[in-house]
Amino acid sequence: MTAPLVVHHLGISQSERIVWLCEELEIPYELKVYQRDPVTRLAPAEYKALHPMGVAPVITDAGRTLGESGAIVDYIIGRYGQGRLAVAADQPNYADYVFWLHFANGSFVATEMLGLVANALGVPADHPGRGFMNARSERVYDMVEQRLGETQYFAGDALTAADIMMVFALTTMRMFTPKDLSGFPNILAYLQRIGARPAYRRAMEKGDPGLPPLLT
Structure with a gap:
């Protein structure tokens, strides 16, 4: 029987999280993989047609269509995960969980997207706006490095949905906005822990077969 939950995965995108x-x-879920346009590197028309925003990720489930990484993560955990990979509000690490869950797209990916757009628009390296963007990006990476020197995972000692959200920005996002991680040993050690997880390896191979995860 076909799983009611369909994950529409756009290659090399945030939908890898889902x-x-x-x-x-x-x-159980059904995976539908869509390849980027080879010229524009954007989502194909059939993917854009799934949701009014026209961007990844998107799921369909029991007649519903849902976008936005954080919303989809909350939805799947609540509907199918019985709360697994979330942190309850009465737990001492709840604030950490909520912060990093939302920091991933609210600050991290949003900051890196500034650089991506600036590059696409040909903004010169000496433009004053570049200094702002670079300083903001460095603050993000410094915060992440500090946190991963304190805990094994973003919310504490166990993997949670906060990690599901954060890892994309530390890995696949760097294919669009390159970042040398040699000065961030805690981040590198964390990525090795993530890369050793069987579920992560399965997900990456199913979603982007033949594309090695950017874990270094």
Whole structure:
């Protein structure tokens, strides 16, 4: 019987998070993979037609269509995960969980997207705006490095949905906005822990077969 939950994965995109989440939760789902346009590197028309925003990720489930990484993560955990990979509000690490869950797209990916757009527009390296963007990006990486020197995972000693959200920005996002991690040993050690997870390896191979995860 076909799983009601369909994950629409756009190659090399934030929708890898949702594939990984489903693999970690070991829930039934159908995976549909879409390739980027070879010239524009954007989503194909059939993917854009799935949701009014026209961007990844997107899921369909029981007649519903849902976008936005954080919303989809919350939805799947609540509907299919029985709360697994979330942190309850009465737990001492709840604030850490909520912060990093939302920091991923609210600050991290948003900051890196500034650089991506600036590059696409040909903004010169000496433009004053570059200094602002670079300083903001450095603050982000410094915060992440400090946190991963304190805990094994973003919310504490166990993997949670906060990690599901954060890893994309530390890995695949760097294919669009390159970042040398040699000066961030805690981040590198963390990525090795993530890369050793069977569910993560399965997700990456299913979503982007033949593309090695950017873990170094």
